[in-house]
Amino acid sequence: MPPLPFALFAALSLAGLALVRSLLRHRQEAALAREAADAASRREALRQHETKLAHALRINSMGEMASGIAHELTQPLTALLSQSQAGRRIAAANGLADSPIDTVLAANVQQAKRAADILVRLRAYVGRSAAEAGVHDLARHVADIVALSRIDLDRRGIALAVDLPGAPAPARVDPVEIEQVIHNLIRNAADAVEQAGRANGRVAVALAPEGAGHAITVRDNGAGIPPEILPRLFEPFFSSKPDGMGLGLSLCESIVERFDGSISAENGAEGGAVFTVRLPGARDMREREEATE
The missing domain is CATH 3.30.565.10 (Histidine kinase-like ATPase, C-terminal domain)
Structure with a gap:
């Protein structure tokens, strides 16, 4: 074979091999990049899942704590309410109705009832039973x-x-x-x-x-x-x-x-x-x- 066509054929063959090798390398790199992206996506999904689990754990822990606090506060609030109401009755019996001390006791009664209502709703909120709304x-x-x-x-x-x-x-x-x-x-x-x-x-x-x-x-x-x-x-x-x-x-x-x-x-x-x-x-x-x- 004449040297010139042989050299041309060899050069084209080498160029083709180089192109094939380059294509294979790019394909391999793309596959590795996809695997890395998939791995990163799985790690992010796992991290988000762990975050949600940790969040749910904190919510449950706080729910248990809130329920315990509500239970413990109910007794002293009941005592405060009953004692304030008794104080108002004593004041009225001694002619002190609508006096400054009766006004203070009335405020205690009102706020004790409000605090008790808050605790009831707190326990309902923890128990996922929403309060019924009205107009x-x-x-x-x-x-x-x-x-x-x-x-x-x-x-x-x-x-x-x-x-x-x-x-x-x-x-x-x-x-x-x-x-x-x-x-x-x-x-x-x-x-x-x-x-x-x-x-x-x-x-x-x-x-x-x-x-x-x-x-x-x-x-x-x-x-x-x-x-x-x-x-x-x-x-x-x-x-x-x-x-x-x-x-x-x-x-x-x-x-x-x-x-x-x-x-x-x-x-x-x-x-x-x-x-x-x-x-x-x-x-x-x-x-x-x-x-x-």
């Missing part, structure tokens, strides 16, 4: 919890502004649970103001109609919510507080959603944070009477 006046319950929160805010030197409608604001809720939500939001707002070191610290609570429902807003003039924290505010076990458990806002969201409502958070235009609870309205307060018949 209640939001304005009344917001006013009640604001009066309770005002004592704490006055002690901290934080002003509390309230804007409530003159007419009833009917909504289908559980009164104790919705009071828990508002109380938690007010307390968080006061904490934010205190942490910011505001000399003129203030918290504003408002209830207003919004479309066919109602909107409850809690504002503060604290430092606001950092952008990296805002998307995770309602995530269970996430907290920006050093000693926080990360359950308050998560529980608030669960309660509000159970009443077909929503809760949101944002930074105010003038600074501070704004939390808004939106709840669908009931037709009127007559629904409450019909529900109790």
